[in-house]
Amino acid sequence: MTEHHAISRRAFTLGLGLAALSPLASLPETAMLGISPRAAFADGTAGPAVSLNNFVIRLRPAGYFRTASVNEDGNVIGNVCHLFNDGTSSKLILENVTTKNDDTNWYAIRTLLNFEEHKKTGYSIWSVDGDSDKDGKVIHVWSGEHDGKPSRSFAFERQSNGTYIIRDRTVEKETEKKDIKYLAIESNGEDQDNNKICHKSKSIPWELELIGYDMKKNDATVSSLDWITYSSYVDGPCWMKYVDDNKFLDELSIPGTHDSSTCSVDNDTEPQSSQVKCQQDYIPTQLLEGIRYFDIRLGKGDNPGIDHGDYYLLKKDAYFMHLSDVIGYFKTFLNENPTEALIMLVSRGNDEATDESVTTAFAKVLDDNPKLFYTSS
Known part of the structure; x- marks a missing residue:
């Protein structure tokens, strides 16, 4: 031009x-x-939101370039969550889910098929492969709404440096308690495409980038105060x-x-x-x-x-x-x-x-x- x-x-x-x-x-x-x-x-x-509920976010392992994404843009049931350096499925929305006898803020993680048009695919909810609590099981997207399954519930614990430790609820099966599982990556230290996201007994820190609000607020964009409060970049913008x-x-x-x-x-x-x-x-x-x-x-x-x-x-x-x-x-x-x-x-x-x-x-x-x-x- x-x-x-x-x-x-x-x-x-x-x-x-x-x-x-x-x-x-x-x-x-x-x-x-x-x-x-x-x-x-x-x-x-003016003030920060009460919780992470209905925030649109982007996630990456701390210090990595690649972000959490989904194969085929998250529109096919069973697609694997992985790291990727591009793509449209890197925008996620956190939806608060209720649990019995638990004060923890648990969230369902959903991949947005098209954030710009505020579309959620039917196959977008993050889940643990086979609802298993086995170490190293891959996270993928599955169909339907949150149905109370522990493998579809994640807690975000903010650390003093602004990063988050993310764990799922696969430990809570009736009265049986098992080892806590954390959101991690298959190959630690490898910042490369298709490094699968899984849950492991050992945690890793995640950087959270706050990029939007509840999809009901169609033209709402993130305030600087919310960015400072919830994003992993503690110095703000x-x-x-x-x-x-x-x-x-x-x-x-x-x-x-x-x-x-x-x-x-x-x-x-x-x-x-x-x-x-x-x-x-x-x-x-x-x-x-x-x-x-x-x-x-x-x-x-x-x-x-x-x-x-x-x-x-x-x-x-x-x-x-x-x-x-x-x-x-x-x-x-x-x-x-x-x-x-x-x-x-x-x-x-x-x-x-x-x-x-x-x-x-x-x-x-x-x-x-x-x-x-x-x-x-």
Whole structure:
């Protein structure tokens, strides 16, 4: 795609966090953004959730790159849970399950067939192969709802370093007590595809990444406070606060994403075969993961839609994403995390837009948010 000059190809720096990079700017306080501190991205709640119930998460063994996933994207009964470096079945939802005479918070783990469309496959519930308590038995997906089987119940115990030890309930069979079994991997130390997830007598620490809420909250994205409280990254989403104050922006390596908004795409909603989707996470989750550079491509109009070529991009609620939505995500994040700064590259995304239309649309954003952008040379 041909890139165009003028304002449509300019990179703008957003953020009160630039005050932490002292050679760059001294910017105003967060209150000047006009939004209340600690506002959640969508529902306005301020405090952390009561438990892990109905959180959408991603799991990986601590220190590993690969995440817990399911063969064939979790839509075939009996498919094995394993580590994988890509794929659409790495998003899981935790559902609280009740047990008799037990105060432990037990959860059913479900693989989401398509998080963007909020679909749960009928063959998604994590279970121990054969309901066995034998050491090394593989975890797989099975059919139906949680039916009280101990092999479908998992407890998450958060450690002081933010990691989780995860155990199942296969020890509780009537009055008989057997060795506790923990969620582990088949080959310890091997960060490779298809390393099966199983339960063992010896535990391993897991990193938990909080990436969404209950599917009933279709457009709710995770607040920074919940991320800090429940994710395994105890420092939260703020890495710029550790940067030497004497550093200039061009001395830093900035983590960024290409076609940043392409997590969910109009008319191209099956992520397994998408030719347009470039990202697994929506922008608010990318912000929490430490992404600070965003590639935003605009269509036509005063509040242009975000697009990738002929395809317009969607939010979690299945409505089209617009420039105002992206700016809203940025403002909320910066208000919650004033040590951070963002870089936004704006370009003309398709033939419906023109340099003039993009310039006009973004000029309005600048006019409406005079304290948000650093515009000096």
